[in-house]
Amino acid sequence: DAVSMLSSTPLQVLFYLNSWYFAVFFIAEILMFIYKGVLLPYPQSNLILDIVLLLLYLGLETLRLFYGWKGNLCERTLTLSISIGVLVPCTVLSVYYLLLQTFVLRLEFILNAVLLCFYGLELILGLITISAFARYNYDFV
Amino acid sequence: MSSISSLVPSRFLTLIAHLVIVITIFWSRENNVRACLPLEYTNEEYNQEDTRLVVALSVTLGLFFVELAGFFSGISMFNNNQSLLSTACHASGAVALLFFLFEQWTCSIYWWIFGFCSVIPALYEMFLLFTVLGLKKKPL
Numbered sequence: 001d002a003v004s005m006l007s008s009t010p011l012q013v014l015f016y017l018n019s020w021y022f023a024v025f026f027i028a029e030i031l032m033f034i035y036k037g038v039l040l041p042y043p044q045s046n047l048i049l050d051i052v053l054l055l056l057y058l059g060l061e062t063l064r065l066f067y068g069w070k071g072n073l074c075e076r077t078l079t080l081s082i083s084i085g086v087l088v089p090c091t092v093l094s095v096y097y098l099l100l101q102t103f104v105l106r107l108e109f110i111l112n113a114v115l116l117c118f119y120g121l122e123l124i125l126g127l128i129t130i131s132a133f134a135r136y137n138y139d140f141v
Numbered sequence: 142m143s144s145i146s147s148l149v150p151s152r153f154l155t156l157i158a159h160l161v162i163v164i165t166i167f168w169s170r171e172n173n174v175r176a177c178l179p180l181e182y183t184n185e186e187y188n189q190e191d192t193r194l195v196v197a198l199s200v201t202l203g204l205f206f207v208e209l210a211g212f213f214s215g216i217s218m219f220n221n222n223q224s225l226l227s228t229a230c231h232a233s234g235a236v237a238l239l240f241f242l243f244e245q246w247t248c249s250i251y252w253w254i255f256g257f258c259s260v261i262p263a264l265y266e267m268f269l270l271f272t273v274l275g276l277k278k279k280p281l
Binding site for chain 2: 013016017020021024106107110111114
């Protein structure tokens, strides 16, 4: 039996909202690092590490959302699995900013917790969507 | 469509901003509870005010859950009226709660903020949920 559309609408909605949320998250984190850098006793190397990791996070997240968005819309298994693969370092970075960084603000804790909720839902929906693609896509990978 | 390009993400972001501030107040409510009490207070008075604030914040979180359920299920995501109302209420709620948190306003003011900025969008959301699920109208 043929299915007309395999792309997952909930996953697409999550990617769309996640891209907006991450943009605001990134700006908020930059402002919070300026606040923390001025107010708290940071060793210089820790501050530079945190900011470099934030820029790395921006790159990784952009990559992940782009691959996920296009993979879901074009119903391509490989592209969507790359997105799920990049989810792993993104989760590690989010947990770093949640727990392991030098000074964690309450606001950062909550913002990263919301981001981890997004990641969990996207992981589950992404895996379901990949299994739907693999099951019904006979023509191309 | 204009509603997809600007109203939906702005509604989502103001909703999340309001939610984050409510959770922050929940987490660090000591200072605010102390601002409600007179200079000399007993432990029972503190516990009473603390319980009141916890109840207010919990009801707020419950109403947030109602609104997020309506938003993410798609029932009210593309309804322009609700998006506009929700964006306005939650944005003003977020700003008012920022003042509440940092200026340490008294607890009675929280009920006013709650009434205007959490109850109104949640009531309209419940109305929309009723019309779509109960009266079987179309979600837009």
